[in-house]
Amino acid sequence: MTGFGYDVHRLAAGESLVLGGVPIASDFGTVAHSDGDVVLHALCDALLGAAGLGDIGEHFPDTDPRWKNAPSSTFVLHVCTLLRAGAWSIVNIDIALTLEAPKILPYKQRMREGIAELLALPVARVNIKATTSERLGFIGRGEGVACYCVAEIVGAS
Numbered sequence: 722m723t724g725f726g727y728d729v730h731r732l733a734a735g736e737s738l739v740l741g742g743v744p745i746a747s748d749f750g751t752v753a754h755s756d757g758d759v760v761l762h763a764l765c766d767a768l769l770g771a772a773g774l775g776d777i778g779e780h781f782p783d784t785d786p787r788w789k790n791a792p793s794s795t796f797v798l799h800v801c802t803l804l805r806a807g808a809w810s811i812v813n814i815d816i817a818l819t820l821e822a823p824k825i826l827p828y829k830q831r832m833r834e835g836i837a838e839l840l841a842l843p844v845a846r847v848n849i850k851a852t853t854s855e856r857l858g859f860i861g862r863g864e865g866v867a868c869y870c871v872a873e874i875v876g877a878s
């Protein structure tokens with residue numbers, strides 16, 4: 722089964738920026754209830770979508786104090802628990818991160834390794850692509866960051 726996830730967060734000066742679980746050195750960070758990690762949020766939605774389990778907002782509502790200030794890795798681990806309960810195994814993950822700055826290349830391998838560890842997958846099964854928006858639109862103006870993710874999962878039987 723295939724699932725698709727998409728997430729956007731607003732960027733503002735002085736906020737922290739965490740992408741794929743990795744703190745990024747930047748003057749701009751995400752404005753969010755959580756850590757605003759668009760990569761892990763898109764990943765959760767892709768996995769939930771593949772398993773037919775709705776979306777991240779249903780599982781981790783803003784209003785639930787259980788998830789307040791939780792790192793997004795907590796969401797990923799919870800989604801993995803749901804997948805295991807449904808006897809699903811993850812085949813591979815492909816992520817496309819879109820932001821104008823800073824350059825993501827120095828962080829990509831750490832993101833891959835961290836996500837692979839969260840998902841208990843070999844690093845080769847997790848791919849991360851990063852691109853700018855060619856200075857076009859809200860991403861191009863540095864007002865936000867977006868992430869797309871596709872996940873493939875397979876049933877145990």
Ligand code: MG
Pocket residue numbers: 728729730757758759762
């Ligand atoms: Mg989000």
